[in-house]
């Protein structure tokens with residue numbers, strides 16, 4: 001029997017008002033129902049629906065467990081979906097891509113996209129759970145983001161096996177391709193709030209240094225490059241011998257000889273991120289462990305001026321030039337001792353050498369992934385032998401004063417000169433006096449738009465001659481002091497004899 005139009009209209013109105021009332025009640029429930037009760041209700045709704053639904057759901061959360069580390073699976077899915085969803089998703093979010101030249105589109109929150117794999121259709125949703133703020137409003141709401149994959153149960157085996165493997169593999173490859181490398185720091189003085197998900201702050205890493213532009217012996221340079229490249233290609237080797245895929249470098253040498261520049265060149269060569277770990281800003285070993293666990297694979301962890309940091313006094317020792325006098329050295333040594341005592345007596349920083357060593361040895365073995373750890377120091381002789389023994393620091397690299405070969409690299413970079421009549425004079429002077437690559441670079445830098453290459457070379461010659469005169473003066477002074485001491489000694493022994 002056909003339904004009367006008025007009856008049908010009535011039915012539609014009834015249905016509409018029922019749905020509206022239900023939605024209204026649901027909205028009120030969500031708004032005013034306590035969070036725990038709501039979660040409880042949702043849990044059972046999902047369980048009941050699970051019995052009837054032919055679909056399977058898999059969630060991939062951004063942070064798992066104790067929220068120490070961002071899930072690599074989440075990051076890979078994010079990359080995979082960014083690459084595959086931007087053509088189909090309706091709501092996208094845009095972020096600056098690699099080298100800040102393009103925008104990378106990815107699916108926005110609560111957006112749903114479909115994907116197909118060997119004839120099976122799957123759905124992905126980007127979602128989040130918001131946990132309520134804690135009492136007294138100390139901590140803001142925490143958002144836990146996740147991706148949910150939905151598919152029909154008849155594809156269970158294929159999706160949980162081959163499809164997820166395909167997503168992770170492709171996602172990881174995309175991440176490596178699109179990687180915008182970062183320079184991370186644990187800034188001193190910055191108190192990270194406990195709700196913040198990471199203790200590192202970062203900027204885009206755009207240091208231009210390369211091994212090509214570095215002034216050093218060509219053979220040494222080649223050896224270091226080969227060592228680094230071999231390391232980065234040795235995943236299977238490290239797995240086979242049962243060692244963590246990590247390598248320690250100790251860069252030592254006077255200030256201005258290119259230690260920090262070499263770290264940037266290493267990062268550029270291998271395409272790694274850089275974590276600049278400021279030990280003096282780390283409160284204790286627990287915080288150190290958290291920081292190190294958070295570091296990602298394909299990264300260089302740098303601890304600069306380890307001799308200063310490891311006193312862990314909370315303040316760095318002042319940097320000194322190569323002409324530092326004995327008196328100054330002694331003063332510094334005294335300050336160091338005092339600060340160390342203070343720190344032993346309950347000073348603010350409680351990071352210990354043994355803590356650091358145990359992390360280096362043990363931690364990365366558990367973390368996996370390729371990591372370099374680089375220590376730098378101006379005073380290698382002052383380091384605790386336990387810290388630099390082979391195995392911990394696999395390679396010791398000495399960066400020293402500029403050689404003539406090094407100067408030629410700088411002349412080519414700075415002045416585009418391969419040869420010049422003044423080169424011989426410079427070669428002669430460089431054999432007589434020590435000059436750091438930083439000082440050579442400074443002299444070769446044009447100081448005004450009118451400065452030509454010859455002017456810059458003359459400025460370097462002048463700097464070398466000044467350094468030579470200074471060294472000669474110092475030598476005379478030292479000879480004079482030695483003579484005075486000898487005379488004094490002689491007089492003393494003469495008076496004793498008398």
Ligand SMILES: Nc1ncnc2c1ncn2[C@@H]1O[C@H](COP(=O)(O)OP(=O)(O)OP(=O)(O)O)[C@@H](O)[C@H]1O
Nearest residue numbers: 213214215254255256257258259260261437438441
């Ligand atoms: N070997 C080098 N090749 C090319 N440039 C160099 C080299 N050494 C130093 N420089 C130049 O000198 C500047 C200072 O060098 P860098 O900061 O790398 O020295 P450092 O050894 O880290 O010194 P410090 O011990 O004071 O930290 C750099 O910006 C770079 O331009």
Ligand SMILES: [Mg+2]
Nearest residue numbers: 259260261304
């Ligand atoms: Mg440095």
